[in-house]
Amino acid sequence: MNINSLCYLGLGFLSVILLLYVCYIKGIKRSLLLYLAMVGLGYMIEAIIYNFLGSYQYYPKLLKHDRIYDSNMGAIASNFLALPVTATYIASFHRKWLWIAFFTGLFAVIEWVFIKLHIYKHNWWKIGYTSLGLPFYYLSAKFLIKKMVLPLKGVLHSLVLFLVVGAIQGTFHMIPIMLFSSRYYQLGWWGNPSKDTTAFAAVSYLCATLFYVIVAKIPYLPKWLKYVITPVCMYAVTIILRKSGILHSQVWWDPWYYIIFSIIALWFTESISRCLSKGL
Incomplete structure (x- = not known):
């Protein structure tokens, strides 16, 4: 070494x-x-x-x-x-x-x-x-x-929740890309595809984290519906990125990884939200 x-x-x-x-x-x-x-x-x-x-x-x-x-x-x-x-x-x-x-x-x-x-x-x-x-x-x-x-409420609750969920979302979004070359994003921002991928992955995980926080905090939406909407939206985003030529999956399990992980991420977001609402 x-x-x-x-x-x-x-x-x-x-x-x-x-x-x-x-x-x-x-x-x-x-x-x-x-x-x-x-x-x-x-x-x-x-x-x-x-x-x-x-x-x-x-x-x-x-x-x-x-x-x-x-x-x-x-x-x-x-x-x-x-x-x-x-x-x-x-x-x-x-x-x-x-x-x-x-x-x-x-x-x-x-x-x-x-x-x-x-x-x-x-x-x-x-x-x-x-x-x-x-x-x-x-x-x-x-x-x-x-x-x-102390029990968190309002904007501060949403901000801390966003930071905590973002840490998990950002890490698990990028790890399979770096270790297994599971996908890459092509936007032409830089001459290097890996740099394009790293930059767009940052945008992607931040948007996904915001989505999970919003969905988790909607009080009038039934819980079962949240777990239907989330993977459907992730699948739709995958299709849009593919059709636009931005997303290129290189292994068969790539889209399924992010769809399944979106369900886990939503569950994690709801769990952390309840925890922050009670105080540590």
Whole structure:
């Protein structure tokens, strides 16, 4: 195993250990919901600066068949593990500014080391941007945990629900594409099909997440009807994207994966909605 993979896997492993520690001390449900909300927030930020604005490139050398998807794996190590886990730790243990400064400095150093090792590259991004942005990210976690311990209602309930569901939706939308080349999106936004796919997948998962939140929160719609409408809509979107030449499935199970997952995602959305309505 090369140095690139070891560094990213090591960062991911340490993040998992820290998350397990937080869950053990502070409780699984509260810790995981906050963690997923921070993953969702991180995904939204990355959709803009990484997917569309090309801020940086990762080189974990975990997926050798495609450099764009390999870079996405590096983004997962950062935005699915390291950053949201440390945010969950800071908020769950009510750490003050000294801890925020410590983790901000730590990630600035890690970023610098990864650049020197040539396993990560800035395009227009700078370490200073990381150092300025992370404190706000950590403060967002501290704000959310204060609100989530109480029953959530209205706009804040919808926002937190969107973040939590978005974390799951975004991850499970992209993983089969990167690992199994199950589909690709062709739009001509960039010259590279994988970059097109990564960018459109971000748009797709955000729209799907919004759909699940809206459907789950419609009070007058019978529950059984929601579970009929959801897969039908997913099937219709699949047909439209295929007919327009945007979606290209490369394995037989590709459309069925997203149709079946839409049912699971709706169930997950309703479950999390009830949980947030009761408070943690």
